[in-house]
Amino acid sequence: MTTETTTATPPVSALLAGKGRGIVDRFGDRALYVLTLAAALLSVAIVLGLAYKIVDEASSAFSTFGFGFLTSSDFDPVKGNFGAADFIYGTVVSSFGALLLATPISIAIALFLTELAPRSSRTAIGTLVELLAGIPSVILGLWGIIILGPFLNDHFEPILHAVLGWIPLFGGQYGLVGMFPAILILTIMTVPIVSSLTREIFATVPPTDKEGALALGATRWEMIKTVVLPYSRPGIVGAVILGLGRAVGEAIAVTQVIGNTAAIHSNIFLPADTLASKIANSYQGAATDLQISSLAYFAVILFVLSLIFNSVARLLVRSVESRSRSSG
Numbered sequence: 351m352t353t354e355t356t357t358a359t360p361p362v363s364a365l366l367a368g369k370g371r372g373i374v375d376r377f378g379d380r381a382l383y384v385l386t387l388a389a390a391l392l393s394v395a396i397v398l399g400l401a402y403k404i405v406d407e408a409s410s411a412f413s414t415f416g417f418g419f420l421t422s423s424d425f426d427p428v429k430g431n432f433g434a435a436d437f438i439y440g441t442v443v444s445s446f447g448a449l450l451l452a453t454p455i456s457i458a459i460a461l462f463l464t465e466l467a468p469r470s471s472r473t474a475i476g477t478l479v480e481l482l483a484g485i486p487s488v489i490l491g492l493w494g495i496i497i498l499g500p501f502l503n504d505h506f507e508p509i510l511h512a513v514l515g516w517i518p519l520f521g522g523q524y525g526l527v528g529m530f531p532a533i534l535i536l537t538i539m540t541v542p543i544v545s546s547l548t549r550e551i552f553a554t555v556p557p558t559d560k561e562g563a564l565a566l567g568a569t570r571w572e573m574i575k576t577v578v579l580p581y582s583r584p585g586i587v588g589a590v591i592l593g594l595g596r597a598v599g600e601a602i603a604v605t606q607v608i609g610n611t612a613a614i615h616s617n618i619f620l621p622a623d624t625l626a627s628k629i630a631n632s633y634q635g636a637a638t639d640l641q642i643s644s645l646a647y648f649a650v651i652l653f654v655l656s657l658i659f660n661s662v663a664r665l666l667v668r669s670v671e672s673r674s675r676s677s678g
Contacts, residue, residue: 446535491606524619551585588666
């Protein structure tokens, strides 16, 4: 006959009670609290400081042009007339054009990595996709000048023009630089962000829901269409909006390929300009205080857009997280 003896592990609270808390332990708790609180307050202070500085810098343009600055297409440093309409147009078209391309690509990548890819290859493929986000924007812009621009001008844009030239969007002339290369560069920069966030959102779909759909006879595509996508819709929208915030604020890569010509036109092959690109190009060489203030006005517009996009995205992602917790 053998007697088995088991040794119960004492609870952590008992160990702490037996050991006793010293002055160093209590100091560590307080130090941790103070350091983390300081880090949180520092981030808030940085945001408030940025907002105050750019608004203060733009005060002269505010008082001179008011909200008419947003609808004026006149940007003439010699005459002292400034407006943001052309640059807002370029920012909106390039950003939303990039999202139109990046969103389906990102969702497809996320679905492949979460539902279809072999488990052994998911990490490797996901890492390679996310590496795109680590490439410096100036390198992507240089690649756009050397490789992408000539390829589009010699091969892709002529085909689009020949087939869809009757649409104003693809009508008229085309060249090495313009809105279309900028849209493609922003697409490349946006895909890693949106696909990474979307993949995390797809991972929150309750496995029981997916298994239930498959048990009822649904194919994998029907399961994705009826369970994964509807459940993840708010989170996908949030990820797309965060990607939009990334595209709106990009300056260097866009500057290198967009052509830096302020204009409003329907042909996406023609050169254009954006708010961020104009700030990067002109701030250091601004000739007058009013021009500097007008460029700061551009920064205020970008700052407000970023706050709106990020706030909406956070609310939508939080909605998905709350649904995941309630279903769990």
